[in-house]
Amino acid sequence: MTTPKYLTGDAAAIDEFIDRFDVFLLDCDGVIWSGDHVFEGVVETLEYLRSRGKKTVFVTNNSTKSRQEYLKKFTGLGIPSDVEEIFGSAYSASIYISRILKLTPPKNKVFVIGEAGIEQELRSENVPFIGGTDPAFRRDITSEDFKGLADGSLLDPEVGCVLVGLDFHINYLKLSYALQYLRRGAVFLATNVDSTFPMSHGFFPGAGSMSMPLMYSTGQKPVALGKPSQAMMDAIEGKFQFDRERTCMVGDRLDTDIKFGIEGKLGGTLAVLTGVSQKEHWEAADAVAVPAFYVDKLSDIGLVARANKQ
């Protein structure tokens, strides 16, 4: 097992590290920000990387926001960015459906469990869908629903895929619809299967908590589009055409970010200690993934910039 190289405070090593890559794929939560708090020095560090001609791409598993909504968050937090730099699991799932699954009529509709972010990205790829935020599905199940779902009369015969993401309005009716579609052969996709969702400095049920009931009741496993799934890497590559050897994945989680970069055969992975994973996690014998480099915080790689200014 290789030992990750520690870059914090080592200007020469940082300079050499930056030179090795053209593209930086950056996780957001735990790297750029925590909730609505941007880490100090991040804005300057991103500007420094861009000033050296590097491409920055923000890669997030959160499916509740579309790229447009992410752009608003970036702008609101004072981080200059472009919608084309943002890659969320909802977008990844939409690209997977439109460009890889290529569902054809009369079986090309998607039944969505999830929030508006998924719907906006499906629309951006012209994928027809039902469910999602439709108020018709935000209610209690009735005895008529039980009958009509069991005999299939309430089901839309055009649904060929069930896409499950984090849904703050999850309910028994939506799970029942999804179960019937899956039992009738619909393709099972998940934007991501994160076990928890970080919010307000606490942990809440993640997107995986929405697909687990369906996995358990059908015995089927979804294709997950978020990190560390390589379906997401393929989707990013399909859009940006980057050289994997000259690309570095930056993240705070070994089990999603770092694993994603290693399995994607990128030229490098950089762990930051401002989020979930800590040094002892990759030093453990059963570490899920070991980064090639690590820093205390993202802004540490801006050291060269600051040194040059002084």
Next chain:
Amino acid sequence: MTTPKYLTGDAAAIDEFIDRFDVFLLDCDGVIWSGDHVFEGVVETLEYLRSRGKKTVFVTNNSTKSRQEYLKKFTGLGIPSDVEEIFGSAYSASIYISRILKLTPPKNKVFVIGEAGIEQELRSENVPFIGGTDPAFRRDITSEDFKGLADGSLLDPEVGCVLVGLDFHINYLKLSYALQYLRRGAVFLATNVDSTFPMSHGFFPGAGSMSMPLMYSTGQKPVALGKPSQAMMDAIEGKFQFDRERTCMVGDRLDTDIKFGIEGKLGGTLAVLTGVSQKEHWEAADAVAVPAFYVDKLSDIGLVARANKQ
């Protein structure tokens, strides 16, 4: 592996079979009825068993109904019975909490995910609880909820246990409360972990679909009180004091009913073919459990009665 003895049509074998037992534990759905349809001859068969001095106990994993509500169903379907003969997983869980867990103040409240049946059984054992059918928990999560749940200010410090059963009003708010209590050390119980719930001749998400998100987000496994868990057998025995050697479990499912009887070291198990499992299931090399006896339908063991009448 033993081969199950087929009793249908064999009056002498049936007579001998009935003689071997004093107590019959009977599953309901798929044995006595399917939904609201009572199988033909079941009422007479139960009367016949009782006329031969046998005790009948109805053992069901369905936690949505209390014993009182089950009694109403039995009466409505024309099946004479007594509340003391009925044993559901909600009652089993209540007994487990009050007589085995014995939670003591100030940490003795139960946070419930489930329907009224669980609440009624907890009340019958004087177990304090919150959640359940309380309208305060049947709503969307708000940003105030996220904050108050993350910092703990919304949590009841007296909760020492989370009990999860089938909940037709499951939502993100309830799952979030349960997750916080479990992360703070509450005991994790499930009335049962059935993957599906049979209804209107179809399959819907079962009670296990409610606890799976919590298992996944906490990494913890609940103690399940329904069949095939022996915690349920212990609870039944705690109440009825029967001789296991002279008790037979009757059911339609190998993975719950038959397994429950075998692992409980009962004198016998009888499979009926009016529900989920079929002959090829126990003939398979990887059969989860093999019954000692089987009949096409429960009323087949009433054959002797009918023969004697003629």
